Amino acid sequence: MGKPIDLVQGTLDMLILKTVAVEPKHGWAIAKRIQQVSGDELQVPQGSLYPALHRLEQQGWIKAEWRTSETGRESKFYSLTRAGRKHMEKELDNWNRLSNAINLVVRTT
Amino acid sequence: MRWFDKLRLRLRSLFRSRRVDNELERELEEHLLRQIDENIENGMTPEEARLASLQTIGNLTHLKEQCRDECGLNFLDDLRQDLKYAFVTLIRNPGFAIGAIVSLGIGIGAATAVFSAVEGLVLNPYPYTGADRLVVMSQAEGAEPSRRTFLTGDQARLLRQARSLDAVILWDQSWMWTKNEGIPEMVQGGKLSQNVFQLLGVPPLVGRTFTDDSSTATSDSALVAVLSYRYWQTHYASASNVIGRTLQVNDQPYTIIGIMPERFRFSNVAFYIPYPSGNDRRSTLTLLRLRPGVSTAAATAELQALVQQQQFDPTKSRGGRRDVRVSLTTLRDDEAGNLHNMLGILLGAVTLLFVIGCANVSILLIGRGIQRRYELAVRRAVGASQRRILRQLLTESLVVSMAGGIGGVAVAYALLALIIAWIPPGVIPGEMDITIDIRVLVFAAVVAVLAGVAAGLSPALALSRSQLSGVGGRSEVGTRGTARTHRLLTLVQCAATVVLLAAAGAALRTLVVLTTAPLGYNPQNVAVFGATLHGSSGTQEMADYAERIRSAAVSVPGVESVALTGPQPTPPIEPRRSLIEIPGVSDDDQEVVTDEVSREYFSTIRVPIRAGRIWTDTEDRRRAQIGVINETMARRYWPNGNPIGQRVRLAVLGNNWDGSTKSPANDQWIEIVGVIGDVRNDGLSKPVLPEVYVPYTLRALGAVLLLVRTAGAPGGITDVLKRKVAEINADQPLMASTSLEERLWENGWARQQFAASLFTACAALALALAVVGMYSVVACTVSLRTREFALRMALGASNARILREIFTSAMMTIALGMGGGLALVAILHRPIAAWTESSLLSPVSLSSAMITLGVVGCCAVLIPAWRAATMDVPARILSAGE
Numbered sequence: 007m008g009k010p011i012d013l014v015q016g017t018l019d020m021l022i023l024k025t026v027a028v029e030p031k032h033g034w035a036i037a038k039r040i041q042q043v044s045g046d047e048l049q050v051p052q053g054s055l056y057p058a059l060h061r062l063e064q065q066g067w068i069k070a071e072w073r074t075s076e077t078g079r080e081s082k083f084y085s086l087t088r089a090g091r092k093h094m095e096k097e098l099d100n101w102n103r104l105s106n107a108i109n110l111v112v113r114t115t
Numbered sequence: 116m117r118w119f120d121k122l123r124l125r126l127r128s129l130f131r132s133r134r135v136d137n138e139l140e141r142e143l144e145e146h147l148l149r150q151i152d153e154n155i156e157n158g159m160t161p162e163e164a165r166l167a168s169l170q171t172i173g174n175l176t177h178l179k180e181q182c183r184d185e186c187g188l189n190f191l192d193d194l195r196q197d198l199k200y201a202f203v204t205l206i207r208n209p210g211f212a213i214g215a216i217v218s219l220g221i222g223i224g225a226a227t228a229v230f231s232a233v234e235g236l237v238l239n240p241y242p243y244t245g246a247d248r249l250v251v252m253s254q255a256e257g258a259e260p261s262r263r264t265f266l267t268g269d270q271a272r273l274l275r276q277a278r279s280l281d282a283v284i285l286w287d288q289s290w291m292w293t294k295n296e297g298i299p300e301m302v303q304g305g306k307l308s309q310n311v312f313q314l315l316g317v318p319p320l321v322g323r324t325f326t327d328d329s330s331t332a333t334s335d336s337a338l339v340a341v342l343s344y345r346y347w348q349t350h351y352a353s354a355s356n357v358i359g360r361t362l363q364v365n366d367q368p369y370t371i372i373g374i375m376p377e378r379f380r381f382s383n384v385a386f387y388i389p390y391p392s393g394n395d396r397r398s399t400l401t402l403l404r405l406r407p408g409v410s411t412a413a414a415t416a417e418l419q420a421l422v423q424q425q426q427f428d429p430t431k432s433r434g435g436r437r438d439v440r441v442s443l444t445t446l447r448d449d450e451a452g453n454l455h456n457m458l459g460i461l462l463g464a465v466t467l468l469f470v471i472g473c474a475n476v477s478i479l480l481i482g483r484g485i486q487r488r489y490e491l492a493v494r495r496a497v498g499a500s501q502r503r504i505l506r507q508l509l510t511e512s513l514v515v516s517m518a519g520g521i522g523g524v525a526v527a528y529a530l531l532a533l534i535i536a537w538i539p540p541g542v543i544p545g546e547m548d549i550t551i552d553i554r555v556l557v558f559a560a561v562v563a564v565l566a567g568v569a570a571g572l573s574p575a576l577a578l579s580r581s582q583l584s585g586v587g588g589r590s591e592v593g594t595r596g597t598a599r600t601h602r603l604l605t606l607v608q609c610a611a612t613v614v615l616l617a618a619a620g621a622a623l624r625t626l627v628v629l630t631t632a633p634l635g636y637n638p639q640n641v642a643v644f645g646a647t648l649h650g651s652s653g654t655q656e657m658a659d660y661a662e663r664i665r666s667a668a669v670s671v672p673g674v675e676s677v678a679l680t681g682p683q684p685t686p687p688i689e690p691r692r693s694l695i696e697i698p699g700v701s702d703d704d705q706e707v708v709t710d711e712v713s714r715e716y717f718s719t720i721r722v723p724i725r726a727g728r729i730w731t732d733t734e735d736r737r738r739a740q741i742g743v744i745n746e747t748m749a750r751r752y753w754p755n756g757n758p759i760g761q762r763v764r765l766a767v768l769g770n771n772w773d774g775s776t777k778s779p780a781n782d783q784w785i786e787i788v789g790v791i792g793d794v795r796n797d798g799l800s801k802p803v804l805p806e807v808y809v810p811y812t813l814r815a816l817g818a819v820l821l822l823v824r825t826a827g828a829p830g831g832i833t834d835v836l837k838r839k840v841a842e843i844n845a846d847q848p849l850m851a852s853t854s855l856e857e858r859l860w861e862n863g864w865a866r867q868q869f870a871a872s873l874f875t876a877c878a879a880l881a882l883a884l885a886v887v888g889m890y891s892v893v894a895c896t897v898s899l900r901t902r903e904f905a906l907r908m909a910l911g912a913s914n915a916r917i918l919r920e921i922f923t924s925a926m927m928t929i930a931l932g933m934g935g936g937l938a939l940v941a942i943l944h945r946p947i948a949a950w951t952e953s954s955l956l957s958p959v960s961l962s963s964a965m966i967t968l969g970v971v972g973c974c975a976v977l978i979p980a981w982r983a984a985t986m987d988v989p990a991r992i993l994s995a996g997e
Contacts, residue, residue, distance in 0.1 A: 033142065034149045052172045053181075056143065060185035064124055066117035072138075077149070082142045089117040 018050065018058050019067075020101060023086060023094040026068060030085035032075060033059060059084060067093050128187045139182055147172060193503070197510035205514065208483070212515065214887050215479045219519025219567070221880055222472025223559045224526020225465040230555040231527070232534055233458050241446065242378045244316030248281065248405040249446040250414070254422065254439050262692075264441075266401045274403070277421055279414035282314045282404040285390050288382050290682070290818055292647045292848060294363035300848050302346070304364060305384035306391070306399075312341075314404065315381070320344065322358045322373030325389050337389055340369040344377040346385035364388065402446065415443050457870050460947055464618060464877045467611040469559070471881050473566035474604040475888045476519070480512055480571045481597055482895035505576065512571025513564065520560040527551055527559075537869050598899075601892045602928050609932020609972070612878075612885045613964055614939050618947075619878035620960025622871040628800065629867050634687070635794035635803070637721040638855035642829035644668075644821040644836065645682065645850030658736050658812040661819055664847070665713070667839040668821055671832050678719040678822040681711035681811050685858040687795035690804060693767030700752045707748060708796045708804050709767050711811040717743075717791055719824045720855070725749075727759040727789030730810055738812040740782075743789040745796075748805030761787050768813055785809055799864075822855070829854055882967065886975045893925050894979040904983055918984035925976040933965055 025031060025039050036059075037050040062068045067090030075081040086094065128135055147168055154164030172178065183189045205212040243249065252264040266274065268285065275283050284307070291304035312324035324341055340362050342351070351357050361368045369388060381387075390399070405414050419441040491504055531551055646664060648657055661679055668677040683691060690708040697705060714729050716722075726749075730741050742765075749758045768783045785807075793803045811819065825832060840847050860868075897904075904917050944955045955961075 032145070034146050052146065053174075053178055056146075056178060057181040057185050060139075060182045064121065064185055064187065066120040066124075069120065077152075079145060079148070080141070081145050082138065087117070087120065 017101070018054055019062060020094065020097045021048070021050075022055075022058060022062060022084075023067060023090060023097065026084050027086050027091065027094060030071065030073075030083040032081035032083050034081075036084070062090070066090070125187060129191060132191065135186055136183070139179065139186070143172075143175065143179065143182075193506065194510065197507045198514065200507065201511040201514040204511070211479055211483055212518075214891065215476045215515045215567075216519045216522055218472040218475035218479075218884050218887065219516060219563050220522025220526050221884065222469040223520060223523025223556075223563050224530055225877070225880070226469040227523065227527035227551065227556045227559045228530035228534060229458065229461050229465045230559075231531055231550065231552040233462055234552045234555065235550065242317055244314070245281070245404055245407065246447075247445065248407065248409075250403050250405060250411065250443040251446060251449040252401060252403055252418065252441060252443055254441050264401060265399055267399075271401065274401075274418070274421065277414075277417050279406055279409040279417045280403055281406040282310065284308055284311050284314060284402040284404070285399055286311065286382065286402065287390060287399045288384050290645070290647055290850070291364050292366070293385075294846075302385040303383070305382050305387045306389065307381070307387050308390045311381070311387075315379075317376065317379045319373035320376040321355070322371075324373050324375075338367055338369045339372045339389065340364065341373045341375060341387045342371060343375055343380065343385055343387070345380075347374045350385075362386065403443070411443050411445075415441055418443070460618070461873055461877070463943075464615055464874060467615055468877055468881050468884070469562075471608050471611050471884045471888070473563065474608050475884050475891075476515070476563075476567050477569070478601060478604050478888050478891050478895075480515070480567065481600060482891050482898075484508070484571075485597060485895055485899060509568060509571055512567045516564040516567030519567070520563055523560060523563065524556060527556060534873070537872065598896065601895065605889055605892050605925075605928050606932040606935060608885045608888045609929050609968065610935035610939055612881045612968055613933050613936025614943065614955075615874070615878040615881040616964035616967055617936075617940050617955050617961055619871070619874040620964055621955050621957060622867075622874040624957060624960055626864075626867045626871040630864055632795070632799050634859075635722065635792055636686070638685075638859055640825050640827065640829055641720060641855040642823045642825065642832065643685075643853050643855060643858060644823065644833075645818060646821065646840075647818040647848060655736070655738075658738065660844075661812075662736065663843055664819075664840055665715075665821065667843055668823055668836055671823075671835045671839060673825050673827065673832055675824045675826055676715055676719045677824070678715040679713040679811055680716060680820045680822060681814070682818045682820060683710060685855055686710075687798055688859075690796045690806075691767075692804075693765050693807075695766070695807065696764040697752055698762070704766075705752075705805070707765075708806040709765060710806065710808050711814060712808055713811055716808070716822065719822050720794075722794055723792040725790045725792055727787075729789055729791075735810045735812060738810060740785045740813065741788045742785040742807050742809040743791050744787055744808070745791055745803065745806045746793045747803045748807065749790045751805055758787050758790060763787065763807070765807060765809070768809070785813075882971060885968070886971055889925070889929065889972055889975040890979060892928075893921065893976050896925075897921065897979050897983040901983065914984040918980050921980040921983060922976060925980070926972070929969070929972040929976070933968060936968075937961070937965075 021040050022036055025036050025043075031039065033055055037052070037055055040048055040050050059068070059070075063070055063084070066087060068084045069087050071083050071085070072080050073083045075083075150168035150171060151161070151164045154167050155161060159167060169175070180189065183192075241249070253262055254264050255262065266283075266285065271283050271285055274280065286308065287306040288303055289306075291302060293300050293302055293304075307325070309325040312319070318324075319341065322341075325337075325339065342357065342362075347353060347357065357371050357374065360371050362371055363369070364386075375387075403414075405411070419439070422439055422441055491508075495501070495504060528551060648661060665677050665679055668674060691710070692706050693709045694704040695707045710716075714732060714735050717724065717729055725746055727743070729743060730739060734741060742763075744758060752758070753761070762784055764783045765785060766783065768785075787807075791808070794806070795803055796806055797804045823829065823832065823836070837849055840849055904912075908914070908917065940955050940961065947955055
């Protein structure tokens with residue numbers, strides 16, 4: 007396993023939205039999940055995760071709720087709002103087009 | 116729902132900031148705990164795990180701040196901090212705060228008050244349907260000035276056929292003798308054609324108005340009255356059961372059928388009774404309404420043709436129409452024409468005042484920014500971001516602008532109340548409703564706030580960029596640009612102030628000319644009472660009765676002499692003209708002013724006799740057909756001969772005072788027996804017109820005026836006089852007393868005084884604001900160049916030299932501004948001259964404007980310049996660190 011890749015600028019928001027789309031998660035779980043799903047390739051720096059979460063919440067894409075977690079302590083769980091889901095789909099679509107385009111360029115040249 | 120979530124979160128940050136903060140703390144803590152747990156699981160000791168996890172999370176405070184930024188918590192904190200800081204610095208610097216807030220307040224307030232007055236007067240003065248299409252018809256022949264057209268019922272019917280007209284309203288107003296609960300009183304009543312209320316489209320507040328059958332079918336026998344709101348309030352205490360009660364008017368019982376709402380004040384009378392439609396030969400006042408979409412010019416053309424073709428002659432008894440010119444004036448211009456022009460000019464004046472105020476705020480904010488350049492550079496050096504400093508500076512200018520805006524609202528209400536109180540009575544239509552226009556207020560406030568922000572922005576930008584090195588190297592941040600802006604603002608202020616001073620000077624000059632113009636008589640200590648001579652009009656009996664009232668008045672202690680006159684205006688206001696035939700002098704009819712007076716008139720108001728005599732007491736009583744003329748008339752028509760003994764024919768004697776032509780006991784010919792001194796009779800500023808005075812008994816008069824000259828001030832005689840008159844006839848009403856001087860003020864001088872005081876107030880405010888501006892600019896320049904001056908003085912420059920340098924450069928700017936002001940005056944002169952009689956270009960008012968501004972400017976400049984030149988040199992240099 008090499009050094010984890012830095013996140014491409016602006017993709018963190020999309021990854022967070024995708025991660026909480028399945029079920030409500032707290033910050034720690036979101037970071038772990040992204041790391042785990044990417045096969046430890048993507049490491050989310052805490053310095054970016056929490057500001058990003060608050061930004062998404064302020065914009066109404068996700069909403070937060072205090073719940074008791076498996077540790078027995080209260081955690082702040084984030085879940086996707088309806089507007090957030092729409093926004094995420096648009097972002098995913100954009101991302102797919104971008105990555106396909108990049109792939110094309112990378113393969114043909 | 117997204118906006119709702121967003122709003123909820125924003126509000127939460129705003130009002131529950133502590134809780135939001137707390138949650139953030141817990142969230143990050145939880146993350147830390149999990150990291151520690153994981154580290155322990157991976158085999159670290161608890162202490163190691165703690166350290167490692169703190170390491171991974173990085174700078175916790177920084178992270179928290181980032182999250183707080185995202186939540187908008189910092190924004191609000193900063194705002195709170197900035198506001199607090201702004202207030203503290205403003206309080207610590209009261210000169211700046213007061214200067215800026217007062218400048219803005221006066222600017223906004225004055226502009227809003229005058230805009231609102233103009234709105235009420237010009238844009239929406241009447242509550243009537245199609246009010247902008249209501250016009251008054253006048254006509255003129257040859258070189259004569261135009262007069263209102265009076266129409267008879269027949270003529271009105273002809274006029275109704277005009278295609279450009281929508282409605283023709285016949286109306287009349289006169290003093291009517293009323294008896295209400297046994298108390299006799301003379302009040303102004305209106306007679307309206309029965310269609311008026313429907314045409315004007317104002318429903319009654321209570322009851323009903325005239326219906327067609329209440330006046331047409333039964334004509335004169337329909338004795339119904341509609342009360343005005345004010346009369347209902349003052350005479351019936353707004354009682355609800357007034358409908359159906361009886362009101363005695365001119366000895367006839369009228370049934371009250373309705374009450375009009377407060378804003379319906381057509382011709383400002385106490386009540387309305389139907390205009391008798393049976394009497395078609397009598398001419399009366401008319402009001403026309405144009406069809407929608409018809410231009411005044413088109414209507415004028417049609418009416419002109421109609422009047423010429425029909426040959427109807429509303430004001431003259433003799434035919435012979437030559438070149439009649441019909442003109443139409445809108446009701447608004449007819450009732451308040453002059454005032455609305457003046458308000459237009461005033462609007463320009465307050466706009467200039469507003470500009471001066473905004474310029475002041477800019478000057479003050481720029482100057483203040485310069486004073487604080489070191490403080491800001493230091494803050495920048497210790498880590499404040501440019502955005503953050505900009506925000507703080509803008510907050511400050513916003514606080515100032517807002518305070519000025521609030522002050523402006525207060526000033527606007529106060530000023531408008533003053534303006535309304537100042538408007539001379541009778542100058543504006545009673546229907547007018549002047550209130551503060553909220554839209555105008557908001558507009559002015561927004562402009563002022565924008566001005567403040569704009570003014571705050573330019574130095575804020577320059578300063579927020581400043582680096583510590585700038586301060587260290589003593590480079591003066593943004594100095595050159597600032598100096599230029601300052602000079603420009605001073606220039607604008609001076610130019611605007613010159614214009615306002617010139618306008619005030621012109622208005623004051625007109626006032627002085629008017630009040631000092633010789634009247635030709637002495638109006639001091641003369642009280643005026645009105646009396647309707649009811650019952651016995653037009654007879655010997657009436658003349659005897661009037662004479663008894665006169666004698667009763669003479670017997671009141673303190674009274675020197677008493678004269679009787681017809682119900683006429685006080686000269687020189689609104690002269691009553693008549694056509695006159697002068698055999699052997701002119702073939703055409705001439706026009707002269709006529710007055711009907713008793714023989715005591717001339718001695719009572721102190722008019723000298725130049726030749727011949729006044730008629731005697733017996734001639735007065737037996738209604739002798741004789742008269743006296745003024746000097747102007749004698750000079751014009753008998754330049755070489757003797758007017759005494761000549762006979763002339765006065766057309767006006769053919770009609771009685773109330774317009775009826777029934778049996779005037781004369782053949783309109785009178786013999787001239789004397790010549791008296793000229794009395795001004797056509798306004799205060801125009802030359803005297805030829806005038807004929809005839810005995811008041813010649814015509815049947817429905818009412819007379821008593822002119823009572825007293826030894827001292829005429830205040831105290833009213834009660835005694837009323838008692839004496841009541842001894843003769845308990846039913847004889849006496850109209851409330853005024854004095855000749857009061858009448859002159861109300862009708863002539865008050866209007867000009869109103870204009871003069873408004874313009875003077877405007878100019879004084881402008882001057883005061885400009886002084887603040889000039890002073891601040893020089894003070895700012897001085898503070899910028901203190902170090903330079905100190906150095907130069909240390910090297911041997913004299914105080915006088917420094918003083919001269921500052922002084923000349925500032926005075927140059929002021930002089931340039933004054934030059935600009937003169938140019939503006941020259942440009943504005945023509946449009947303003949078209950509106951008023953007073954000229955801006957009078958050398959007296961212009962030079963006094965320049966001298967005033969020059970002297971005041973000198974003082975404003977000298978004070979800070981003197982301070983700079985006399986500073987303690989070594990101390991200054993030593994304390995140069997500031």
